Amino acid sequence: MPILWLVIILGIVEGLTEYLPVSSTGHLILATELMGYDAERWALFNIAIQPGAILAVVILYWKTFWGVLTGLFEKSPGAIAFTRNLLVAFTPAVVLGLALGEYIDDLLENAVVVAWALIVGGIAILIIEKWADPPARPDIPEDQVGGAVATMSFKKSLLIGLVQCLAMIPGVSRSGATIMGAMSFGIDRKTAAEFSFFLAVPTLTGATALQMFKARDSIVASELGWIGLGAFVSFIVAYIVVKAFMAVVTRYGFAPFAWYRIAVGAAALVWLGAI
Template identity: 55%
Template sequence: MPLLLTAILLGIVEGLTEFLPVSSTGHLILASELLGYKAETWATFNVVIQLGAILAVIVLYWRTFWAVATGLFQREPTSWRFLSNLLLAFLPAAVIGFLLHKQVEALLGNAIVVAVALILGGIAILVIEAAVKRATIEPGVAAMPASRALGIGVIQCLAMIPGVSRSGATIMGALALGVERRTAAEFSFFLAVPTMLGATTLEALKNREALTSGAVDWGLVGVGFVVAFLVAIVVIRWFVGLISKRGFAPFAWYRIIAGSAALVWLLAR
């Protein structure tokens, strides 16, 4: 397959799955198996194009980020609570990701782990959807108690297992902790910004020689970045509207079906 087409396809996969509870990393790993190339060859590419999806959050929610930034300078309590909740939720992944980076990286090449995690994650979503009837916390990121924000951050660490889904873990974890649906989804979007920036920075430091020696094709990275950004813009708008009406069950069944199909294919080939 031509490299340009591969970059476009991976950009589409990243943009489609980064903010849906289906695991973008898991899909990129399975895509590498399906397309027949080595995942490690595109590892840096896959991490960097995540910034395109993150930029989509910043563009769509720029008013929120701007209001928080100006509120911080004006010492508004709401803005400081927003920031502190975001940092508290980011902290567990930052610490564990730094300490267990090599162990997490070792799992990234295991497509069977991805398939099993997709299935188990789908079942978990169905269980949580059935168990959680109503929110117990007022809407809004700033209204969330600090303990709940930290709890969501701890749950996010499950996403270090490829196939678990960072957005799925944070959204469903938030619902289980009493956060209402729209706030849970938006908090997951906001939390993706520092989390993915941290992951990209760590990957850049690890591969700094490749990044500066010309081994990375920045043209392909740019294509993947732009494609991921454009697709993520559409997905985020659609996703927030969907979950307000239908919930997360469709994503759960998709995970179970896709994971089962992938597992059968991987074991049979």
């Protein structure tokens, strides 16, 4: 397969799966293996194109981010609470990411780990969907700075951040861990999904910056064009997916994503000859 098509496909996979509870990293690893390429060699590319997906959320929710930014200068309680919640939830991933960096890099090369994580994560989503009883979305003014995320408590934000760390295992899904964790701690579906979107901005930005810095000597100028193309494709796809995601979740919940994870994980195990 020509490199051009591989880059476009990986960009589509990144944009399609980054904000869905199905694991973008897991899908990128499996997609690379499926097309006959060395997953280890393309691991850095898969990380480098994440800014495209990050930008999609920033643009879609620019009013929220701008409101929080200006609100911080005005010492708005909503802006302060929104920022506090993101920082509190982001911190555990920073600490563990720095401590377990080499171990995580090894897991990124293991497609079997990805397949099993997809299955286990799918089962976990089904259990949480059945037993969690998230409340109705809080009734807040439309001009509330930070929206419903600003109403979340320090404790719940920290707990969600700790659960997010499970996503360091490829295949677990960062969005899936944060959304299901939030629902388990009494956050309504829509707020849980939005918090996952917002939390992705510092988390993915930090992870991308760290990995790119560590691999700075191995990046060649000839690959920057491919990275730019992959990031652009992921931006377009992520923009569309995030807009449609809430409508799907509101109508069908998260169970369809759980069954999809289980099916893909099982198929991957068969294809990899692991079962």
